[in-house]
Amino acid sequence: MTRGNLQRQLAQTSDDPTLKVSLTVNGERVERVVSVRMLLSDFLRHELRLTGTHVGCEHGICGCCTVLIDGKSGRSCLTLVAQAQGAEVTTIEALAAEDGRLHAIQQAFKECHALQCGFCTPGMIMNIFGRFNEPQALDLTDDGIRTMLSGNLCRCTGYVNIIAAVRRAAQLAGRA
Amino acid sequence: MKPPLFRYQAPRTLKEAVVALASDPDAMVLAGGQSLLPAMNFRLANPSLLVDIQHVAELKGIAIEGGQIIVKAMTRHRELELDERVRAANPLLNEAMAHVAHIPIRNRGTVVGSLCHADGAAEVPLVLVLLGGSVLVEGPAGRREIAADEFFRFHLTTTRRRDEIAFEARFPVLRADSGSAFDEVTRRHGDYAIAGVGAVVRMNADGRTSEVRLAACGVTSRPIRLAEAEKLLTGTALSEADLKAAGRAAAEAVTAPDDMHASNAYRRRAVATLVRRMAAKAATRARERIGR
Numbered sequence: 001m002t003r004g005n006l007q008r009q010l011a012q013t014s015d016d017p018t019l020k021v022s023l024t025v026n027g028e029r030v031e032r033v034v035s036v037r038m039l040l041s042d043f044l045r046h047e048l049r050l051t052g053t054h055v056g057c058e059h060g061i062c063g064c065c066t067v068l069i070d071g072k073s074g075r076s077c078l079t080l081v082a083q084a085q086g087a088e089v090t091t092i093e094a095l096a097a098e099d100g101r102l103h104a105i106q107q108a109f110k111e112c113h114a115l116q117c118g119f120c121t122p123g124m125i126m127n128i129f130g131r132f133n134e135p136q137a138l139d140l141t142d143d144g145i146r147t148m149l150s151g152n153l154c155r156c157t158g159y160v161n162i163i164a165a166v167r168r169a170a171q172l173a174g175r176a
Numbered sequence: 177m178k179p180p181l182f183r184y185q186a187p188r189t190l191k192e193a194v195v196a197l198a199s200d201p202d203a204m205v206l207a208g209g210q211s212l213l214p215a216m217n218f219r220l221a222n223p224s225l226l227v228d229i230q231h232v233a234e235l236k237g238i239a240i241e242g243g244q245i246i247v248k249a250m251t252r253h254r255e256l257e258l259d260e261r262v263r264a265a266n267p268l269l270n271e272a273m274a275h276v277a278h279i280p281i282r283n284r285g286t287v288v289g290s291l292c293h294a295d296g297a298a299e300v301p302l303v304l305v306l307l308g309g310s311v312l313v314e315g316p317a318g319r320r321e322i323a324a325d326e327f328f329r330f331h332l333t334t335t336r337r338r339d340e341i342a343f344e345a346r347f348p349v350l351r352a353d354s355g356s357a358f359d360e361v362t363r364r365h366g367d368y369a370i371a372g373v374g375a376v377v378r379m380n381a382d383g384r385t386s387e388v389r390l391a392a393c394g395v396t397s398r399p400i401r402l403a404e405a406e407k408l409l410t411g412t413a414l415s416e417a418d419l420k421a422a423g424r425a426a427a428e429a430v431t432a433p434d435d436m437h438a439s440n441a442y443r444r445r446a447v448a449t450l451v452r453r454m455a456a457k458a459a460t461r462a463r464e465r466i467g468r
Contacts, residue, residue, distance in 0.1 A: 017183050036184035036226075039213075058177045059214040066280050072254070073280040078213045082184055083206070083230060127280055136258065150365040151278025 023084050025050070026094035040084050041065045041076035044091060052092040052122050056153075063152035066123040066130075067091050073130025092122035095129065104172035105129055105165075114165035116156035124152045128166055138175055140167050179216035186228040190314060190343055193229050198316045198339045200225045205341055207249060210277070210285035211293040227341075235343060240265050244309075245347040253282035253290070253300075265349045267461075268307070268356035272299045272374065275358070278366045288345050296331040297368035297394035299360070305399040306374040306391035309347045315340035328398040354378040354387070355461030357454040360394070361446045363437065369394035370438045373402075373426075373450035377414075377458040379466060384413050385459065390422075390451060395430040395443050402426045405451055414459050422455060423448030 014035075022031040025048060032047050041058075044050045044067070056062035058077045065077040068090035076089075095103040102110065105125050115121045131138070131148055138144070145166045146159075154162060170176040187193040197203050204223035206212060207230065215221040229235055235249040238259055245265055247256060256262055257273035276282055276290070276299050290300040291311055304311070304324040311322050313336050327334050336342055350356055360372030371394045378387035388409040390402040405422040412418040427444035434440050 016181055019184060037179045037182060039178065042178075059217055060210065060277075060281060063278070063280065069284070072283040074284045075210075075280055078210055078281075079284065080179075080184075080206075080209065080213070082186070083209060083228065085186070085231075130283070131279060134258075147274075147365055148279065151280055 019082055021081050021085050023081075023086060024088045026089070026091060034081055036080070036082050038081045039077055040067070040069075040079040040081045040089070043081040043084075044076060044089070050091050050093050054119055054122055056119070056123075061153065062120070062123070063127060064120055064123040066126040066152070068126060068130055068133075071130075071133055073127050090126075092126055095125065103129075105132070105169040108165040108169035108172055109162075112161050112165035112168055114158065114161040116154075116158050120152060120154045120156075124149065124154070124162060127152055128169065132169075132173055132175055138170055140170055140176060177217035179213060180219060180222050182216075182223055183225045184228065185225065186231050188231055188233070190229075190232055190234055190341065193227055193232055193341055194314055194316060194339075196225070196227045197341060201338070203227055205229060205292070207289040208252060208285040210281050211289065211295070229341070238262060240349065243349045245269065245349060247287050247345045247347065249286065249288040249341070249343050251287050253277075253285050253287055254279065256287050257282060266307070266347060266356070268303060268350065268358060268374065268376070269347060271356070272303045272358040275299050275360055275362075275366070275369070275372070281366075288342050291327070291345055292334060292336060292342050294328055294332055294334045294398065295368060296397045296399070297370075297372070298399075299358070299369065299372060299393065301328055302372055302374055302391050302393040302399040303358070304345065304347065305401060306376060306389055307348045308389075309345060311336070311342050312344045312346070313337075313340040313342050321346075325401070331397045333398075350376070351378060353462065353466055355458040355463070355465055357457035357461065359450055359454060361450065371395050371430075371443050371446035371450060373447060373454045375451070375454035375458040377409075377455060377462050379459060379462040381466075383463075385410055388455065390426065390455065392426065392429065392447055392450075395432050395447055397431075400429060402429055402447075402451065404428065405455075409455055414456060419452040419455060423452045426451040 016035045019036045054064040056064035060078045067076045203225035206226040206228045239246045263270045356376045358374040360369035376389040393399045404425040408422045427448045430444045
């Protein structure tokens with residue numbers, strides 16, 4: 001079969017239905033036409049090039065892809081970008097100030113050496129950030145912090161320093 | 177892992193959603209997506225159409241009316257967990273909800289979605305069965321209310337027909353003379369339960385129970401009431417011997433075979449222990465509530 005014949009037989013367009021989505025990401029309005037099955041995590045990383053949001057397991061176990069959706073933490077790998085239609089999404093890129101000054105949680109992670117390879121860190125921080133945004137009092141006992149972080153896996157197993165960082169972050173953020 | 181191809185609709189009213197769901201025999205309802213999306217990524221579910229109900233305004237919110245906590249279909253787990261009115265009306269919901277996965281998942285996943293997913297080890301279905309609540313569904317043939325013990329058939333299987341949308345769930349308010357308790361055994365916080373037990377105990381002024389309700393999850397293919405154990409504890413003062421006998425009876429209800437998480441024998445012991453602890457804890461709380 002010649003190349004021309006082969007090309008004519010191949011589909012020229014995808015069967016994948018598309019959808020126009022518009023949402024706010026880190027304060028900026030974005031509009032794209034995307035596949036309806038595109039995950040929010042892939043939208044952030046591939047369409048917007050916001051690669052701070054990491055993708056680990058893609059089924060909700062590891063927590064690396066955690067972002068805020070309308071102010072609440074959520075798994076971007078378990079959310080279709082279609083489900084974020086009209087929503088306000090906040091990613092790790094929005095945490096530090098314009099001048100590079102770290103957010104209290106980032107500062108605490110730095111001070112407490114709460115990251116080794118750093119792969120899980122954006123998800124950890126966005127989960128903690130989401131919890132700090134809730135008005136309910138924080139449980140800063142070891143057990144309470146472990147429960148807060150139960151949905152984030154660190155495969156360097158650096159949990160001791162991460163727990164210390166949560167406590168330090170609560171101090172820095174005036175939540176202790 | 178990405179989900180397979182599907183078409184997508186986001187209706188604005190329940191009526192439109194019912195029409196959309198009925199239009200395609202392989203359509204599925206998308207609420208929070210915290211069970212459905214992983215199932216699609218794993219190709220365990222392959223719907224041709226997703227009907228996203230998140231923009232249906234009438235499916236949002238929680239109301240407490242006529243002795244029932246009414247939870248609309250788009251209510252997220254975390255909303256129910258943090259609702260102070262719900263905590264006052266029935267503290268069991270708050271206590272059980274804290275065991276459902278993790279906060280970021282509870283922020284997205286819905287209570288009614290968990291009921292419809294009907295995992296045999298999930299907490300929310302157990303609570304519905306324990307309290308004797310119900311699920312309301314609407315399909316092309318109209319609305320109906322399905323009692324909890326009629327709703328769950330098997331792991332991931334309910335009596336909701338595939339063209340029906342569960343639009344709300346009803347959890348009874350806890351009586352003033354009753355206490356409740358829930359706990360579970362898991363390998364890690366937030367996992368599905370290896371065994372979970374909930375108890376509601378109603379106390380008489382003489383220190384004896386007038387009603388005991390017990391339910392378990394993770395030990396059969398669906399959440400179940402522990403009828404034999406309930407019978408053994410009703411009318412007693414919950415002595416150590418009564419509790420032990422109830423635990424032994426509850427262990428007989430365990431049908432789950434050995435699996436990679438736990439053996440059948442382990443689950444039997446876990447359920448027996450949880451029944452003893454939860455019945456005693458619920459009774460203590462009932463006494464505190466009466467004393468107040």
